[in-house]
Amino acid sequence: MAALSIQYFGPNGEPIPDRQELVFWNDQTGERDAYGIAIATACKTPEAGDIFSARYLRAMAQTLYTQLVDLKRRRAKELSQVETIENVTLTSERLNRIQQCISTLDRLLDGLDRKIVKDTLKKLNTWKGIKSVQKLLRDYTDGTKAQLEISAFVTELVKDTDEKNLILNDGVKPTRPSVNLLAILLRA
Incomplete structure (x- = not known):
């Protein structure tokens, strides 16, 4: 289970405060943004023993890293998609x-x-x-x-x-996301 902070930045690297997200992600149940389940799982998880296999921890860290990179790619792709038919x-x-x-x-x-x-x-x-x-x-x-x-x-x-119901948008258009891992709970 992980808590992620996703921030968006404009073309000049300026942060866009109204586009920040806090995501709780529970890999066991496959749910995203499941606050109640995330907290319940954290409370029910017993303390781990003193010894962990380094191979197991590396595999878990690599899996988490791969999934976070995939999440960042999807968010960046959503920002870059523009529905154009001409130049x-x-x-x-x-x-x-x-x-x-x-x-x-x-x-x-x-x-x-x-x-x-x-x-x-x-x-x-x-x-x-x-x-x-x-x-x-x-x-x-x-x-x-x-x-x-x-x-x-x-x-x-x-x-x-x-x-056309277009909204007048004077704000900065986000061009780059940043995903930060705030907390992680590994279940052995």
Whole structure:
């Protein structure tokens, strides 16, 4: 049984405090995050004798190390998975074309203000790596929506972005996990 601390770091090595996890892992039952079972197992485990086989301890330590490395690989792979269908630079160019189009507008329609439009563009920029946003950007640069009058273009863009339910994320995106072993209980 082990207690693990998993921390995530941003691209500049800065820690991301809201992404830290404390994981209790019970290898006997195969459960992850099983606090009650982990504590019960620890309390029921009798004290070990004074003599352990060094081969047994090395084998247990190697197994634990292999499983921890595998856990770290899976967590790092989850961070690096981005659901893209096209080149990110092409998507950025599409977004820049939309921004240039919006900047030519003198005033916004009723119900829209600069903050709403700015937040919409921030959302699109933050989530430009996912398929649905890339399709939306493609439609507004090369598709049917690109032919709209500028005021209708901006209104439709804000409405379509809101329908995607994208969250405005100004936080740091985690790029690297760190797994620390806080405590371990070996059962002989």
